[in-house]
Amino acid sequence: MKRVQLQRWSSTVLSPRAQTASRLHQHVFPAGSRCQSTASPLQAESSAQEGLGDSGFEDVELMKHVRSAHRRKDMLKYPSPPVDAALNSAKLAALHARLYLPSRLPxxxxxxxxxxxxxxxxxxxxxxxxxxxxxDLLTYYTTEHLLCTYPRLPLTVIFAAMYAYAGPKTLAAMAREWGVEHASLPGGEVDPGLLQFRRVAPGSDLNVLYNKRTPRPYAAQKAWRMTVTSKIFYDDEFGDAIKGPENSGEGVTAELASATFVRAVMGAIYLHAGRPAAKRFFEQHFLSRHLNISQLFNFSQPARDLARLCARENFEPPVARIISETGRKSRHPVFVVGIFSGQDKLGEGAGASLIEARERAALAALKGWYLYSPLNVRVPSSMEEEGAAPWKPVYVDLGEVIV
Structure with missing residues (x-):
């Protein structure tokens, strides 16, 4: 008799608990929803306790277990984490604080x-x-900085400087410096603080994979484009052939995924915090990186280019003169040669022979001309700031000498 009463007592207690857990599951986890319900877990727990009455702590633990199990089951259905999972990610909060992002960026x-x-x-x-x-923002800010700071740079040097400031390799290196880690495989159960992308299959031809938008094969297009001017019309901001969409459904490399993440952060700051915050982020993380532009030049015949430059600017023809020398008849002679245009010295160079010293002097003269930078440089985007001074046109050079 006692055994029958005990079974009846247990059935009367467990039945309301099961009904409440089922009712709670339908309220917190609606079927087919990617984002969780608007009701918070605390509200769900309080409603469960009200429905259960005085059933005790074990009923609340059962509710938590059911909710956690269904949450994990729902996460496995989606290719990326749910939206509300970002609020509980320690990695994401650490990345937000490490980059000193605006508080308005959720x-x-x-x-x-x-x-x-x-x-x-x-x-x-x-x-x-x-x-x-x-x-687009990175390209705009970098281009105006280079053109306003160095208005005489050749086009090939501008392409190289653009790639050095905002190229994929630079952006991927920045993502590593920020401490961004890659997820092994993307999925809904992955921590939102990890970079998620589908990796490209080993042995894939990247030229075929990333050049699907070009009307010609990559090799044929490179042979067709022979002039530097054509790069302005047919190539990207780095002077390279226009590539196809990075997301081809077949996966991307870690470098491209990291570069896309850095660009996305820049766009998110612009949308949530406005232009001043985006410009400040660009100056702190991009312009703060030192770039020696003088090492980007590569003149094959500097003496000829200098003579053409002087003819275009109506200067007197350049003349090489020996300034000093030592050890002419020794094993290690040193000659110092200067390039003069009339009474003005354009450049100076030293070498083990007169020809080498003259070439270095001509190269120094060309770099001195192309690396000219005006004082008090202002960029067009500075007019977007509140209380900006009236705009004064910037110096625009005729451009490089086309040989």
Whole structure:
């Protein structure tokens, strides 16, 4: 008799608990929803306790266990983490604080910037749109900085400087310096603070993979474009052939995924914090990197180029003169040669022979001309600042000598 009463007592206690747990599951986890319900876990727990009455601590623990199990099950259905998972990610919070991002940039947007389009094809949850905006901003800010600071740079040097400041290799190195880690495989259960992308298969031909938008094969297009001027019309901002979309459905490299993330962060800052915050972020993380532009020059015949430059600018023809020498008849002679245009010395160079010293002097004269930088440089984007001074046109040079 006692055994029958005990079974009846246990059935009366467990039945309301099971009904409440089922009712709670339907309220917190609606079917087919990617984002969780608007009701917070604390509200769900309080409602469960009200429904259970005085059933005790074990009922609340059962509710937590059911919610956790279904949360893990729902996460496995999606290619990227749910939106509300960004609020509980320690890695994401640390990255937000490490980069000193504006408080108006929510962690959900930062988590979206870490999801590459190859991992999640849904444009509402990947960083493709943010990266497009960030790419345009980086290109604009870098171009105006180079053109206003060094108005006489040759086009090939501008392309090299653009690549050094905002190229994929530089952006990938910045992502590593920021401490961004890569996820092994993308998925809904991955920590939102990890960079998620689908890796390209080993042995894939990257030229075929990333050049699907070009109308000609890559090799044929390179042979067709022979002039530097054509790069302005047919190539990208780095002077390279226009590549196809980085998300081809077949995966991307870690370098491209990291570069896309940095661009997405730039676009997210612009959207949430405005132009001043985006410009400040660009100055702190991009312009603060030292770049020796004088090492980007590569003149094959500097003496000829200098003579053409002087003829275009109506200067007197350059003349090489020996300034000093030592050890002419020794094993290690040193000659110091200067390039003069009339009474003005354009450049000076030293070498073990007269020809070498003259070439170095001509090279120094060309670099002195092309690396000219005006005082008090202002860029067009500075007019967007509040209380900016009236705009004064910047110096625009005729350009390089076309040989």
């Amino acid at each position: 962690p959900q947007t930062l988590a979206r910037a870490l999801v590459d389009a190859s991992a999640d094809s849904n444009p509402d949850f990947n960083n493709e749109s943010l990266a497009t905006l960030g790419h």
